Amino acid sequence: MLEMAYDKIDRYDEDVTREIASHVGEILRLLGEDPSREGLVKTPERVAKALQFLTRGYAQDGEQIIKSAIFDEQYSQMVIVRDIELFSTCEHHMMPFIGKAHVAYIPNGKITGLSKIARVVETYARRLQVQERLTVQIRDCIQESLHPMGVAVVIEALHTCMSMRGVQKSNAITTTSAFSGLFMKSDKTRNEFLQLIGQKH
Numbered sequence: 001m002l003e004m005a006y007d008k009i010d011r012y013d014e015d016v017t018r019e020i021a022s023h024v025g026e027i028l029r030l031l032g033e034d035p036s037r038e039g040l041v042k043t044p045e046r047v048a049k050a051l052q053f054l055t056r057g058y059a060q061d062g063e064q065i066i067k068s069a070i071f072d073e074q075y076s077q078m079v080i081v082r083d084i085e086l087f088s089t090c091e092h093h094m095m096p097f098i099g100k101a102h103v104a105y106i107p108n109g110k111i112t113g114l115s116k117i118a119r120v121v122e123t124y125a126r127r128l129q130v131q132e133r134l135t136v137q138i139r140d141c142i143q144e145s146l147h148p149m150g151v152a153v154v155i156e157a158l159h160t161c162m163s164m165r166g167v168q169k170s171n172a173i174t175t176t177s178a179f180s181g182l183f184m185k186s187d188k189t190r191n192e193f194l195q196l197i198g199q200k201h
Contacts, residue, residue: 012052020048054089057126062141065120069113070146078189080104081117082197090161091128099157099173101125102197105142106149106182106189117142131157131176139178150181152193175199 021044025035033040082102090097101121124137139153154177163170182189 012049016052017045017048020051021045024048053126054087055127057123060123060126062120062123062137063145065116065123066112066142066145069116070110071112072109073107073111074109075107075111076149078104078106078193078196079111079114080193080196081114084118084121086121086125086155086157088125088127088129088131088134088157090159091130093161093165094128095159095161095164097129097131097157097159097161097174099155101138102152102154102199103138103142104152104183104193104196105146108147108149110146110148112146131155131159131174135176135178139180143180148181150179150183150185150189152180152183152190153178154194154197154199 024044024047028035028040028043035041035044080102081104082100084101084103086099086101088097089095103117103121120141121138124134124141135153135155138155139151142148142151154175156173156175158173162168162172179190183193184190
């Protein structure tokens with residue numbers, strides 16, 4: 001059931017689509033365009049559907065994703081899923097930020113399916129976000145649903161609101177991190193994680 005809910009990404013609420021599209025048409029007009037010209041006739045509807053796709057994480061529950069695949073396993077070493085592609089939308093300018101997430105946890109008698117870690121990243125990324133909050137939400141979701149001995153999250157991303165407008169620095173990468181449990185208490189554990197994902201420490 002959860003998998004089906006997660007994968008329903010091409011079904012849109014027609015009323016919501018219609019209402020968003022009407023506003024997009026007005027925005028085009030205010031920008032000096034003619035929403036009725038051939039190339040733009042279907043643009044408002046496309047934008048409406050794209051916005052719903054990019055924010056579909058609001059309809060998903062990260063903790064339920066983890067809890068749908070929890071298994072008993074006496075493994076107590078670090079589990080890392082690295083280089084998870086990440087596409088999110090900055091809530092300040094509604095422009096994309098794109099990068100990758102590295103997530104680790106140390107099991108405490110329970111593990112989860114590896115794909116669930118990537119799905120949790122996707123769930124919180126597909127909302128209007130700031131990178132700092134996104135990093136903490138991923139950490140807290142895994143910590144609260146799996147109760148491991150520690151969680152570590154590092155996100156590296158390029159923000160188009162910074163590269164395409166404003167200061168226009170196209171190569172600037174923002175890195176954020178969030179740790180819990182052993183990753184906070186033990187420098188050795190935290191440094192091992194950072195070394196394994198290729199971060200300098």
